[in-house]
Amino acid sequence: MLELRGLTRRYGDVLAVDEVSFTVPRGAMVGFVGGNGAGKTTTMRMVMGVLAPSAGEVLWQGRPVTAGDRARFGYMPEERGLYPKQPVLPQLTYLGQLHGMSAPAARERSRDLLERFGLGERVKDKLETLSLGNQQRAQIIASVLGDPTLLVLDEPFSGLDPSAVDQMSELLREHTARGVPVLFSSHQLELVDRLCDSIVVLHQGRVVAHGSAEQLRAGAPLRYRLTMAGDTGWVRGVPGVEVLDVDGPTAVVAPADEQVAERLLVDAVARGGVREFARVVPTLSEIYREVASV
Numbered sequence: 001m002l003e004l005r006g007l008t009r010r011y012g013d014v015l016a017v018d019e020v021s022f023t024v025p026r027g028a029m030v031g032f033v034g035g036n037g038a039g040k041t042t043t044m045r046m047v048m049g050v051l052a053p054s055a056g057e058v059l060w061q062g063r064p065v066t067a068g069d070r071a072r073f074g075y076m077p078e079e080r081g082l083y084p085k086q087p088v089l090p091q092l093t094y095l096g097q098l099h100g101m102s103a104p105a106a107r108e109r110s111r112d113l114l115e116r117f118g119l120g121e122r123v124k125d126k127l128e129t130l131s132l133g134n135q136q137r138a139q140i141i142a143s144v145l146g147d148p149t150l151l152v153l154d155e156p157f158s159g160l161d162p163s164a165v166d167q168m169s170e171l172l173r174e175h176t177a178r179g180v181p182v183l184f185s186s187h188q189l190e191l192v193d194r195l196c197d198s199i200v201v202l203h204q205g206r207v208v209a210h211g212s213a214e215q216l217r218a219g220a221p222l223r224y225r226l227t228m229a230g231d232t233g234w235v236r237g238v239p240g241v242e243v244l245d246v247d248g249p250t251a252v253v254a255p256a257d258e259q260v261a262e263r264l265l266v267d268a269v270a271r272g273g274v275r276e277f278a279r280v281v282p283t284l285s286e287i288y289r290e291v292a293s294v
């Protein structure tokens with residue numbers, strides 16, 4: 001398990017990361033989301049030891065992380081790690097060796113992964129001659145060489161088409177299935193919603209929400225949509241109900257609590273012509289906007 005405890009980083013007067021604490025349990029996929037400049041990259045760099053924290057600590061398996069532990073972590077940095085002017089297979093092989101694999105084992109594993117992701121014909125080509133999506137595949141392959149004990153990936157899905165997203169998600173899932181914790185950042189919130197066991201939302205350097213998508217949804221404000229045969233303008237007069245939108249037969253309301261919602265439904269039934277009364281489940285994007293506007 002990876003644990004971040006009160007991680008803080010200042011750049012001069014800028015407090016880029018402010019007492020960030022969360023865990024990435026064994027076998028869990030954790031999505032790290034937040035707007036530009038929220039502090040995701042800075043946090044990941046501190047986890048990897050590329051950057052020293054101003055305060056706080058990183059724990060691995062319950063004790064302070066060591067250089068030896070980090071040598072076994074797989075990392076995909078924001079600036080990407082592979083050399084554009086070098087052929088793909090030799091540099092992946094070299095990277096595998098840096099992770100302690102023998103040259104033949106590193107070459108075989110790299111070749112297998114490249115073939116699996118449709119790059120079998122491109123192994124001798126320079127990285128820069130590959131399409132951006134294929135370069136990204138190679139970068140992700142680089143991070144999983146050498147059986148990593150943890151994966152830390154900075155926007156691994158950016159620029160990938162849907163089938164590449166599926167392939168790479170599958171690769172990450174194979175790792176979580178073996179117990180490897182995975183932390184990745186992304187701006188693709190629907191993807192994070194689909195893939196992750198839990199989500200950490202960072203805003204201006206602070207964790208503003210943390211939990212499974214279900215937990216985040218449960219914490220979102222109560223909203224209902226009421227559709228009737230006739231006009232729903234009468235909801236404006238119901239005590240405890242904030243009216244968010246009324247459009248003829250449909251109203252979207254925020255009742256103070258479930259009892260108020262029930263009373264509203266009873267009123268609606270008494271008037272007759274109820275077509276729908278449904279909880280509005282927010283998307284992760286809506287929850288994100290809500291928590292990031294605090």
Ligand SMILES: Nc1ncnc2c1ncn2[C@@H]1O[C@H](COP(=O)(O)OP(=O)(O)OP(=O)(O)O)[C@@H](O)[C@H]1O
Nearest residue numbers: 011014015016034035036037038039040041042043
């Ligand atoms: N080397 C640096 N020197 C000074 N300030 C920095 C440096 N690196 C990052 N920052 C600042 O720290 C804050 C957090 O940046 P960071 O790159 O960690 O955010 P991010 O969440 O990864 O953003 P993005 O989604 O845009 O990649 C920003 O205000 C940024 O300007």
